[in-house]
Structure formats: structure tokens, C-alpha cells
Amino acid sequence: MNIWIAIALTVLGCYAVKLAGLLVPAGVLERPLVRRLAALLPVALLAALTAQQTFADGRALVLDARAAGLAAAAVALVLRAPFLLVVGAAVVVTAGVRALGG
Amino acid sequence: MTSAGSGLTLWQTCALSLLVFTGASQFALVGALAAGGGPIAAAAGAFFLGVRNAFYGLRLSQVLALPRAVRPFAAQWVIDETAAVALAQPTRRAARIGFVVTGLSLYALWNLTTLAGALGAEAIGDTDAWGLDAAGPAVFLALLAPMLTSTTERAVAGAAVVLGLGLLPVLPAGVPVLVAALAAPVVLWAQGRRGLREGDR
Numbered sequence: 454m455n456i457w458i459a460i461a462l463t464v465l466g467c468y469a470v471k472l473a474g475l476l477v478p479a480g481v482l483e484r485p486l487v488r489r490l491a492a493l494l495p496v497a498l499l500a501a502l503t504a505q506q507t508f509a510d511g512r513a514l515v516l517d518a519r520a521a522g523l524a525a526a527a528v529a530l531v532l533r534a535p536f537l538l539v540v541g542a543a544v545v546v547t548a549g550v551r552a553l554g555g
Numbered sequence: 556m557t558s559a560g561s562g563l564t565l566w567q568t569c570a571l572s573l574l575v576f577t578g579a580s581q582f583a584l585v586g587a588l589a590a591g592g593g594p595i596a597a598a599a600g601a602f603f604l605g606v607r608n609a610f611y612g613l614r615l616s617q618v619l620a621l622p623r624a625v626r627p628f629a630a631q632w633v634i635d636e637t638a639a640v641a642l643a644q645p646t647r648r649a650a651r652i653g654f655v656v657t658g659l660s661l662y663a664l665w666n667l668t669t670l671a672g673a674l675g676a677e678a679i680g681d682t683d684a685w686g687l688d689a690a691g692p693a694v695f696l697a698l699l700a701p702m703l704t705s706t707t708e709r710a711v712a713g714a715a716v717v718l719g720l721g722l723l724p725v726l727p728a729g730v731p732v733l734v735a736a737l738a739a740p741v742v743l744w745a746q747g748r749r750g751l752r753e754g755d756r
Contacts, residue, residue: 474612
């Protein structure tokens, strides 16, 4: 029963915050400052998430094969490679480094 | 998946995936329950991880220009991946298509893998050996790169990386990313100040 309570609370909370962002009135969003901020927030969140998914192992920071994979993706991006090639480069290089015992 | 090992039933595991649909929150909830946390505390942690979706919604509602009646339904799909794809599109039409396609395919895939995982069909083996864990950050990086159009965006991204990594070991899961979001207002504020000073001259 306790687990269902936790699930219900999480469902409601997570849905509420998703909806809240969408329901902010257009009038508020027209303001230049809010506009700039709304455009920059995803940049900050995605940058932080990218870094965490690359260097985090639980709550510890590690430098492992994923870093090599992401570096390969970055190089592919600089070379203007198509999207799938960028992701593929990351996957292949990570697997390769791991296979070599990295 | 992980939840099957922490005392959740098949129904509970699938309900979580279908109704919460924010991976990080699901893992946090399951982890906290498995560690013996109370339902309220466990739900609070999961909630923190979900808060960032509100920030995506702010931007998405401008870009997608959704009719009011559609918003309650679209809201369920407001997550990292859909926001990243939709916001990387050049036109509103492309952004809407990106949002729907990403939302639909992820929703289907996510819930099917949850079901498969809960049923104990872990036949794929160690996905890490194939380097698949690097695909997530690579996708985010590829979607983020076109957004870094000026020094402002680059400064925000740089500061967010430092905050997100630096605070990871000291703050509870989910909070570092939220603090990293502060990079956006801080950089804007710093720029505003500099702009004022230059205006004085």
C-alpha cells in the first residue's frame, strides 16, 4: 500500500510540474527577459545532463570510456557529421575503449 | 528493470512507467523505496528530479504554440529528450513533428522495455559493453550544439557543466541539475550589469 502512495504522489507531482511549465500565460512569456531566460534554461539543463551522464557513476565523478566516446561525438559535430554518425561515433569509440580494457 | 528487484510488483512497475514517464524520477523513487525510505520522502526525491521539466515547458509552449485544450495531454511528454529534439528544430512545424515523434516513440519504447525488464527478459546482456550508455549524452550533445550560437549560450552551458559536476557528489540526486539551471539567470544578470556599465560610458 505504501508503495502505491509513493507512486501516486510521484505521478501527481511529476505531471503537475510538466503541465505548470506549459500553462504559464503567453503574456508573461512575451517579456524579453522571460523570453531570454526560457531559451537559456534548456541550454543549461542539457549541458549539465550531458556532463553528468558522461562523468557520473552514481554520485562519484569518474573518467572512463564514455568520456572518449563523447570526445569522438564532439569531433564528429565539429566536422558537421550527420546526427546518427555523431551518436554512432560515441557508441563505437566507447565500446572500443572498453574492449581494450579502458 | 531495477524496480523488479526492489519489491515492486509488475503492476506497480508498469504503472510507474506509464504514468510518471520521467526516467530519472522513476529510478529515484524505486531506489529510495528499495533503500527503505518512506513513501513521502521517496516521492519528494523523485519530484525534485522532475522539476526541470517545468523549465522545458516554459520554452516549449512558445515554440510549439499548443492550443489550450491540447496542453494537458502534451504535458505528459515534456521530458529531456522531447524538449531537446523540439527545440533543435528550425520551424514550428518541424518542432511540433519532432515533439510528437520523439514523445510517441520514447513513450512506446520506454514502456515496452519496462514491461520486458519487469518480466525478467534481460536477455540482451550487458548493454554497457556495447557502449550504449554513451549514446544518451552523445544525443544530448548533438542537440545542444546548434543551440550554442553566441557567447551567452556558451557561457551558460559552461557554467552549467561546472555546477552540475561540481555539486554532484555533495547534493542529493536531481538537485545539482536544478542548481545548474541557475547558470541561465546568473549569466543573464552578469551580462545585464556589463551592458549597463557600457551604457554609462
